[in-house]
Amino acid sequence: MLNLFKDEPQSINSFFLFMQSLVNRNLVAEALRVSEARYRNLLENMDLGVVYLNNAGTIISANQAAEQILGLHLNNMMGRPLSETCSRIVREDGSVLPHEQHPVMSALRTGKPVENVVMGLVDHARQNHTWLMTSSVPEFRPGERRPHQVFMTLADITQQKLAEKELNLASVIVNNTGEGIIVADQDNKIISVNPAFTILTGFSRQDVFGKKAYFLQSKKNAIKINEELHNSRKNGNSWQGEIWHRRKNSDDFPCWTTINQVKDADGKTTHYVYVVMDITHLKKAQNRLGFLAYHDPLTQLPNRMLLRDRINHSLQNARREGSQVAVLFLDLDRFKIINDTYGHAVGDSLLKEVARRIKNLVRKEDTVSRYAGDEFIVLMEDFSDAKSPAKLARKLIEIFNVPMEVKGHSLQITTSVGISLFPRDGDDTDSLIKNADTAMYRAKKEGRNNFQYYNPELTTQAFEKMAMESDLRQSIDKDELILYYQPQVCLNTGNVVGIESLVHWQHPTMGLMPSARFMSIAEESGFILAMGEWMVEAACKQMRHWLNEGAPVNKIVVNVSAVQLRRSDFVATVERILHEHGLSPHCLELEISENSFADNVEPIIKSLNGLAEAGIDLTITNFGKGNFSLLNLKRIPVKKLKIDSLFVSEMLRNPNYEDILRSVIALGHSLNLKVIAQGIESEAQQKRLTELDCDMGQGHFYYLPALPSANFFAK
CATH class of the missing domain: 3.30.450.20 (PAS domain)
Incomplete structure (x- = not known):
C-alpha cells in the first residue's frame, strides 16, 4: 500500500511518563508526603486526564482534564462505576468493549498494569466518537496482594485517529x-x-x-x-x-x-x-477530428474549408507563374428524386460512388471536393489551355452515363457542370466558385447533362443579389434597419394583447423595403444571425421604453428563423438580452415559421424547448401552408398557432379556405393552443373569424404597421 505521509504517534507528556513510572507505591507515597498540595495543583493543571478508581471499579477522584475528556463533572462521576460514565465503549474495530475487559478491570483482576489501550467513547447525542489512549496502573497497600485502587490516565487521540482515517482513505484512493x-x-x-x-x-x-x-x-x-x-x-x-x-x-x-x-x-x-x-x-481522436475538420465524413473528400485553402494556394502560384486555374462546379441532376424515392441510405451510398468515380477520373494533382449536399467541385491547376477543363467536363458527364449499382438498385443519374477560369472569370476564390455555380445553373437551364463556361451576361441578377447582400451586411452599422410595429388584438374585446415587430430596411438608393425583399438573402448569407439578434435587442429595448411610460402592453412579438434556432447559443443570447433590459421572459413571444421545420428539425426543437423552459412564449406562424408534422407540434411547447393570411383573404370567396380555417382553429383548441389570424382587412373577415371561434387577429383593419411613435394605445 502506498503511504504518502508517515506520522508517528506523539509521546505522552513527560509527566505522564513520570506518573507511569510510579508503579512502586512507596515512591508515590513519598512524593505525596513531600508536597501533596503541589501535586494536587499539578494534577489539576495537566493536559492528561487522570482518574482514581477503588477496587470495585468506582470513581473516587478525577482531575479537570479527565472531566473535559469524559464530558462529565466530577460530582457526576464520584461513586459511580466507570462503565456508567459513557453509554457505550468500543474497541478500535468498532466492537463493544465488555465491562470486565475494560483496562481498569483487567488491572484490578490481574494486579498488573495495562498500558496504551485505544478505546472509543460513543456519544449517541452527537453521533461521534471520542478516541482515548488509556493506561491503568494498580496500587497496593503494604502487605496486600490485591490492589486497593487503580490509577488510570486518559489521553484524547481523536484528531490523530481522524488523521489516520484520512491517510488510509487517501491511500485507498491512490491505489485504486x-x-x-x-x-x-x-x-x-x-x-x-x-x-x-x-x-x-x-x-x-x-x-x-x-x-x-x-x-x-x-x-x-x-x-x-x-x-x-x-x-x-x-x-x-x-x-x-x-x-x-x-x-x-x-x-x-x-x-x-x-x-x-x-x-x-x-x-x-x-x-x-x-x-x-x-x-x-x-x-487519436484529435487526429480524427483534425481530418474531419477538413474532409467530408461521408465521402472522405476535402470539404469546402480545405478546398478554399487549396484554391487560394493555387491562385498564388498562378499569379507568380502566369498560369491558369479552373473551377468545375458539378451538381447531380434530380438527385433529390432518388433520395426521396429510395431513402437517405441509398442516397448516401450513391454520393460515395459518385465521389469514387470523380476521384478515379481526375489527375493526381487535381482536387476533388464535396462542396455541399449533391454538389462537387474539381480544382484544376497547371493545364495547357482553356479547352482542358472542357475535356474533363465531358469525361465527367460520360462516366455518369454508366448506371450505378447501389444497394441492389441500378441507378441512372446525370450531372450539370459549370466552369470558371482564373484570371478571366475571377481573381479570387469566392468569385471563381460563384461564377462556376452560375455557369452550372445555365447548364441546367440548357437541359441538364451538359457543361457551360461562365458567361458574365447571364449573371446580372446574381451580381445584383451579391450587391444587395453586401449592402445588407452593412445595414446594422449604418443604422438602416428599422422596426415597425403592428398590434395584435383579442377578437372578442378588441383589446391589444401583443405587438409584433416587423423589420424594414431603409436602403440608401432603393428606399424603404419590407422584410420580404431581403429576408431570404439574409438567411442564405448567414447575416440573419446578426440581424436576428439586432431585432430581439431593438424590440426588447422598445418594450422597456413602453413599460417605463406605463403603456398597457403585455408582450412584444419577434420573428426568428430556423438559422438562428440551430445556433447552440441562441437561448442564452435571448436570456441575456432580456436580463439587460430588465424584462421578464413572459414579456417576449417568438414566432417561428412553419417552413422552419422542413429540414434538420432536432436542433430547432431543442432550442424551442430551451426557450419555453426559460418562460418565453412560442408561436408557429404561417400555419396551414406547409407540410408541418403534427408529431412535431406535440414535441414543441408552443402557445399559439398563427393562420397564414392567404386563408383569411380568401375565406369569404372560397368555402374550401373557410373549411381549412375551421379545421386549424379546432386543431389548435384541441391542443389547448390559442389561434391568431393575420391579414384581417375587413369587418366581414373579423366577424366570420369570431364566429369560427378564432381567438386573436392582426391586420390593416385594426392597425397598419407603424413606427413606435404611433399611439397604438389611444384607441
Missing part, C-alpha cells in the same frame, strides 16, 4: 485510481508508485526505485520538458502538460502529466507527486 502516480523525494528520485503506474508502463516499484523521474520520459521531448520543469520547481509552482513517456518495452506513448510539490510547515519542498494519464486514445 486509474491514473499512474509517482512519488519522488526532494532530489526527484522515485520512492513509490501505485499499481496503475505499473499497469500503464510495465515498470514495477523495484524497477524504478531510486531512479530520477526523468528517466521515464521519451527522448523526443526531454530537453523542452526538463527546462519547463526546472523553471516550475524554481518558482515553487505546480506543472502540467503533455509529456511523451516510455514503457518498459520501449514503446513511447503520450501522457497528460501533473507535477505538484509537497512542502513541509517551513515551506521547504520534501516530495514531488506525478499524476500520469495515458492520452493515446485522445490523441
